[in-house]
Amino acid sequence: MKRNIVFFLLISGLSFSQQKNVKINDLPPASESHYFPLISYSGKPLLENKINTFLQVSELEYVPNSGGNPFKRASTATNSYSNYVDYYSWEKMESPENILSITMEGEASGAYPENFFIAKNFDLRTGNYINVEDLFRPDAAKTIKNLIQKEIKKQIADFLVVLKAEKNQSDEVLAQIGLYENCYTDYGLDGMEYYFAKDKMKFIAPRCANHAMRALDELDSHVIEFSYKFLEKYWSPYAKNLVSGSSQVDHTSFRNKLYKGTIGGKYPVTVLVKRLYDEQGGGASFNASYWYDKNKKLIEWNGKMKGNHISITESEFYSEEARQWMVTGFVEADIKGNRITGTWQDNKTKKYLNLELEEL
Template sequence: MKYNLILMVLLCYSAVGTAQLKVEKVYRKQNAYNRMTSSFPVFWVSEDSKVSNAVNQFLQMNRLGLLVGKEKEHVFEKDWPQEDRFHGRQSVDYRIIENNKAFLSVELNEEFMGAYSSYSTDHENFDLRNGEVVYLPDLFTVDGYEIFKKMINNERKLSLQAAIASSYQGISEILKEIQASNDESLIESLKSDLEDSYDEVSIYEDCIKTIEEYSFSKEFCLKKEELVVYRGRCSNHALRALDAIGDFENTMKYSLIKPLLSKYGLNLLFDEKPGDFETHYSEKIFYGHIAEKYPITLVLDKYSDEYVSGVYLYNNIGRTIHLSGEAKGNGLVLSVYNENDDNTGEFSLTVSDDNKSIVGVWTNTEGKSLKVELKRRGK
């Protein structure tokens, strides 16, 4: 399998005025199977290389599965197609949404191959004062975040209610056509449409009932003057193809949500009350050792109160290993999986109350345990 790998050096800043971060390099590769081209940026900032290093390390660990410089042939070598693998990512591309002195927002578009092709659009938002990923709940006070979620969910409920009303209008029109027609084949076709319309209403009603159960702490984008929260179609809509709404995209002006923001949120979005603020461990970079002699880097991603996934790597190897498991309070139990999805061990970890350190043990499948100690970057 041959790939064309082009390394392009860009000497210009992104299109957003006097941006703090600069795109230093773009790696490009054309997939020989489908001729799609992937592109991936490497950032640089003259004021503080630690910031750009943190941004690059997070993106490379989570999107490439390896650190640049640790690839065997090219930085996209973990993408599909590969021998003995019938699924995986086919391509990735990026777009800078916002790049100012406070934060960077990057959109990542990916295509995957499995039983069928699928696409995803994600956003990563970085605090450019320290290079850390912005975790949405950290922008708000505890009460403010609950109010913010209700605001978003109420907007989505209104969209669903409008869709239900539109579906019932369509049902009314179909019933009129059935009553007015003497064509049996047309009537059968209209009855099929009628059944689909009732199913569509039922699915929308189910969405309204469960909308508050959906976590959107990851799917957001920081823009210049507004926060945008995304949600993809629910599985029932996607599988049945009965949906007139599509993805949700809800926008809130910073000026509107300002009373709900935490001190950290005010500092980031309005440059108010500078200081060292406590933020959550999710999507932050931790450095440390296993058994005090094997240097590792870890990034965890807390999807919900109970579920955590992540990646880690041995610094000398620079290729990620996947983790997933449960969170109970500050305790984490994470299974380790290799590239073949084989379970190779387990981490039992405890996060400190201030989210600045992690300690625990790593245990392999034979029961051998080693001590783990990690500290958050810059903390």
């Protein structure tokens, strides 16, 4: 019993030091339109770099330390989705010791301005992004999704009761009733924002209204929360160790990970795998960005995964004249453990070079 107590205290002390050593400041140059988190993790430079690289590449489409203003693409709508993006605030949430949860709010402007709320969660033991798909046992993920959907429907149903009880319903109230009666609620776990609070996990599902109808949507986004105690019976082994403060790190999926390696054995590259989309037949598609460490220019990958094999089409830029992404290369590779090995082919010369990557 005494040994167990000592072990618990050691783990707790380790976890506490992790949270204590994490500081967040504003990424320079900060302004009223650009307050973006910059992580400092004392004594853990590799993990600090992983988290900052993930945040800046995935959100700003900027490779850290590549020169220039990191907000340039966001502020000039020259990003991949052609939107002006402003980041108004960020907040470090009070979360379990192994977890860094950051929420951000801002506004994206394309055809019209739209406020957004996003949450990013990182494993402080590894610096890896925490994927919601890794948190639940395969047989339990659907249960959690159904519980969330049930709660969203209850929130809507309760509000509909209030609306329908009004006498002499105005056109606005009738429009609200129509909005909520036709609300889409069948979101997958990866279609929602989520973050870790002190003793609970919160999911934020999109609101019922589109931009044009937003003024009618009094419910706005749907917030659903579950205590960690309630979720215990659904956790994967990885999640149990993550939330409990254990130092044991379990294997997690391919999505949202950073890899480092070489092309041709002599050209150092870094790869950020982004979202992975499951497809029928057991396969999946995914997006990734990579850059040569020397010039730090982002190049896009669009890939297919079947088993442990991945096939990738590389596009370096979008041609306005041709109205399509211009293909510059192809990758055929296999994933084995934390390594990816295969070949990269130049689309122009048809020359093959070896590709070797290892998870950071």
